[in-house]
Amino acid sequence: xxxKSLPLSAPLRTPGADAPGSGKGTFAFVSLGxxxxxxxxxxxxxxxxxxxxxxxPDASGADVVVVNTCGFIESARQESxxxxxxxxxxxxxxxxxxxxxxxxxxxxxxxxxxxxxPGVDQILGxxxxxxxxxVVDAVQARRRGGDADLSALDLFPPAPVxxxxxxxxxxxxxxxxxxLKISEGCDRLCTYCAxxxxxxxxxxxxxxxxxxxxxxxxxxGVRELIVVAQDTTYYGMDLYGRTRLADLIRELGKxxxxxxxxxxxxxxxxxTDEVVEALATTDKVIPYLDMPLQHINDRVLRRMxxxxxxxxxxxxxGRLRKNLPDLALRTTFIVGxxxxxxxxxEELRRFVADFGFERLGVxxxxxxxxxxxxxxxxxxxxxxKAARVAGVMxxxxxxxxxxxxxxxxxxxxxxIDGPDPEFASHFRGRTYADSPDIDCAVRVKxxxxxxxxxxxxxxxxxxxxxxxxxxVGKPW
Numbered sequence: 001x002x003x004k005s006l007p008l009s010a011p012l013r014t015p016g017a018d019a020p021g022s023g024k025g026t027f028a029f030v031s032l033g034x035x036x037x038x039x040x041x042x043x044x045x046x047x048x049x050x051x052x053x054x055x056x057p058d059a060s061g062a063d064v065v066v067v068n069t070c071g072f073i074e075s076a077r078q079e080s081x082x083x084x085x086x087x088x089x090x091x092x093x094x095x096x097x098x099x100x101x102x103x104x105x106x107x108x109x110x111x112x113x114x115x116x117x118p119g120v121d122q123i124l125g126x127x128x129x130x131x132x133x134x135v136v137d138a139v140q141a142r143r144r145g146g147d148a149d150l151s152a153l154d155l156f157p158p159a160p161v162x163x164x165x166x167x168x169x170x171x172x173x174x175x176x177x178x179x180l181k182i183s184e185g186c187d188r189l190c191t192y193c194a195x196x197x198x199x200x201x202x203x204x205x206x207x208x209x210x211x212x213x214x215x216x217x218x219x220x221g222v223r224e225l226i227v228v229a230q231d232t233t234y235y236g237m238d239l240y241g242r243t244r245l246a247d248l249i250r251e252l253g254k255x256x257x258x259x260x261x262x263x264x265x266x267x268x269x270x271x272t273d274e275v276v277e278a279l280a281t282t283d284k285v286i287p288y289l290d291m292p293l294q295h296i297n298d299r300v301l302r303r304m305x306x307x308x309x310x311x312x313x314x315x316x317x318g319r320l321r322k323n324l325p326d327l328a329l330r331t332t333f334i335v336g337x338x339x340x341x342x343x344x345x346e347e348l349r350r351f352v353a354d355f356g357f358e359r360l361g362v363x364x365x366x367x368x369x370x371x372x373x374x375x376x377x378x379x380x381x382x383x384x385k386a387a388r389v390a391g392v393m394x395x396x397x398x399x400x401x402x403x404x405x406x407x408x409x410x411x412x413x414x415x416i417d418g419p420d421p422e423f424a425s426h427f428r429g430r431t432y433a434d435s436p437d438i439d440c441a442v443r444v445k446x447x448x449x450x451x452x453x454x455x456x457x458x459x460x461x462x463x464x465x466x467x468x469x470x471x472v473g474k475p476w
Contacts, residue, residue: 024052025063025097025140030083031172033070035179035228035264037103041068042169044102044132049170051133059090063097063143064121064136071105071198073366080105081116088119098122098139102129104198107156125156126198130164159185159200162239166205167213174417176452177224177436178217182210182248186230187238188267190294191305191372192334192365195230202231204239207248211255218257223452224415225252226435227263233270243270246278253282259454260415262435264290268308268316280323286432289320290330296351297344300337303376317355328433330359335392336385337365339378345388353395358403359439362392397465404440404462407431411472414442414457416449429457431467446471 027048031041044066049055059065065087069080080103090096098121101113107125114123121139124131131154138148163184171178185200186193214225227249229235236244245266252261261284266275268291279285295301298309320327333352335345352360364385367374412431420426420443427444434440443466444457453475461468 023054024137026054026056026061027136028056028059028062028065028096029172030059030065030067030087032068032080032083033072033076033104035226036181036230037068037070038172039166039169039179039181039228040103040126040129042171042173043164043166044068044129045170045172046168047130047133048136050168051137053133053136055170059087060095064100064139065090065096065098066100066102066132066136069101069103069105071103071108072195073363073368075366077105077109084113084117084120088117091119097143100124100132100135100139102126102132107198108194110156122150123155127157127159127164127200128155131155131157160203163203163205163209165209165213167216171220173436174451175221176415176417177226178220178222179228180210180214180217180225180252181205181228182232183229183235187234188231188307189305191303191376192337192368194368194371197370199230202234202238204236206239207244207251210248211251214252214255214258218255221452223258223454224260224262225255225258227252227261229265232263232266233275234267237270243272243275246272246274249275249278249285250282253284255284258284260432261285262288264435266291268293268313269306271316273319276319276323279320287324287327288330288432288435289324289327290435292332294332294334295337295344295348296333297340297347300340300344303339304334304337304373326432328358330361330435330439331357332361332363333392334363334365335388336380338373338376338380340365340380340388345391349388349391349395352392353399356399356403357396358400358433359435360392360396360400361438362389362396364389400440400465401462404465404467407459407467408462410459411456412442412459412469413454414444414469416444416451416453416455416475417441418451420444429455431457440465440467442466443468444471445469449475 029045031038056062067084070076087099091099100122101120102124106123110123122135124135138150141148166181182205184203186196187202233245296310414429414431416427416429420428427449429442429444455475456472457469458472459467459469
């Protein structure tokens with residue numbers, strides 16, 4: 001089975017539903033968390049579809065719902081628990097047959113789930129995704145009074161030494177863009193982060209497998225590939241003995257049917273000159289880069305065990321600006337890390353105001369159980385962390401508004417995501433500077449445009465973070 005996207009304007013149809021062996025039952029799916037989790041969700045959707053389960057657009061009336069959880073920080077876990085409880089309420093009301101919980105929270109806190117949401121029918125970990133059809137089969141058998149045992153190895157297999165295959169996905173992104181996961185896990189020891197506990201050590205997906213998936217996605221109508229991993233710049237180290245992100249980027253630029261290649265989660269360590277050159281010279285690779293920096297003060301970076309300092313960070317950012325003059329840089333920062341002083345916070349706020357990141361997110365430090373940072377001294381009150389978030393975002397707002405205003409009068413290629421929900425004869429799209437869901441948008445005045453079209457847009461106005469413009473010429 002190849003990748004099959006879900007049509008956005010047509011009833012949901014499960015690939016393989018008309019094939020022999022179909023009719024096992026109906027399922028709904030809730031995907032939470034990051035783009036890497038989205039890929040896992042799409043793989044599970046594809047597995048269930050192939051096995052003959054019919055997908056419903058919502059949980060009410062389904063035989064089973066699968067909730068793929070996020071466990072990254074406390075707010076994400078609370079969101080996951082809220083969704084699970086909502087599904088259990090449908091089950092208790094007789095509107096839903098069973099609830100299966102998967103993903104990062106299930107991997108990391110299965111005991112918490114068993115205690116807080118005991119009505120869940122089955123829990124499986126991150127790498128149990130490959131057995132999702134077997135799990136749902138077992139749940140269905142139990143509902144009918146049968147006996148179906150599942151082993152711990154089925155439900156919570158260890159992290160793989162080689163990245164799992166992500167072909168045969170039933171995509172939940174719009175048809176024209178998709179996430180391309182190039183590796184699994186993370187070898188970093190950042191003191192605030194629990195991802196290695198959930199996702200295991202870094203495991204590179206071989207270049208030929210990544211390209212196979214990219215071609216499959218392109219054949220399904222994808223025009224924008226968004227490269228993701230826990231750490232994209234470390235790509236290749238475990239498999240090839242050296243980092244090979246530059247090689248992969250160059251090869252992705254040759255994939256027929258792809259218009260844009262966008263790179264996310266590029267850490268400053270292992271960011272070689274070869275990667276800079278590949279970003280600057282490879283056709284289809286757009287001048288956009290997501291690079292989580294987390295802080296700029298040297299002492300805070302050491303306490304985070306980021307293995308990079310301010311001088312090295314500024315040198316790398318300077319090389320990127322020099323080699324990619326139109327580069328749109330996105331980053332994320334953490335404020336309120338244990339022991340962060342007023343002066344260290346102010347250093348970060350000033351850096352944000354002065355450097356000029358085109359796109360930026362900031363988060364309050366969230367203490368994660370079983371991480372070294374949780375044991376550090378100097379934890380700050382929530383109101384202090386909230387005030388520091390607001391201060392950094394105020395500095396960034398001025399930067400982002402200036403960038404938007406500087407685009408007025410310029411022409412930009414824009415990818416159309418769909419009709420504008422507020423204005424007739426207008427469409428919503430994105431420039432190269434905008435990744436889906438996390439960045440900004442362009443309101444485009446035009447006629448006959450469709451999701452997935454690329455069109456040149458004359459920017460006529462800035463609206464805060466967003467832009468407005470009119471289509472110029474024919475779409476392609």
